[in-house]
Amino acid sequence: MKDALRQFKSEIFQGLANPTRIAMVELLRDGELSAGKLIQALGIEQANASQHLAVLRAKQIVVSRKVGNQVYYSIRDRALIEVLDILRRYFYAQLNNTVTMLKEVAREAPKPRLSARR
Numbered sequence: 001m002k003d004a005l006r007q008f009k010s011e012i013f014q015g016l017a018n019p020t021r022i023a024m025v026e027l028l029r030d031g032e033l034s035a036g037k038l039i040q041a042l043g044i045e046q047a048n049a050s051q052h053l054a055v056l057r058a059k060q061i062v063v064s065r066k067v068g069n070q071v072y073y074s075i076r077d078r079a080l081i082e083v084l085d086i087l088r089r090y091f092y093a094q095l096n097n098t099v100t101m102l103k104e105v106a107r108e109a110p111k112p113r114l115s116a117r118r
Helices: 002-015 019-030 035-042 046-058 079-108
Strands: 062-067 070-075
Touching (some): 002 046, 019 035, 019 046, 019 062, 019 070, 019 079, 046 062
């Protein structure tokens, strides 16, 4: 069972392993959107969007429904939004640690000497 769960997690992260796909999921945070709205919001080509949406569907991250000639997408499970929010907090914690370290390095760095001009 551990291997099956690890494989499942790996599949989800593979599906999210692209900034455009993450942006799509984040746009779907507040509810379903048409493919056209996603394309417009991201400023990408239709063919590019279709490829990314196909990956998200294949990895079961989003679901789609068709109404006439429009396809609407939504997140399969809102728990994924919580995962992305946790990753955002993790990013900011790491960024904060880096800023703190840089401040310490700057305090410890020798002060530049002023050279005498001739």
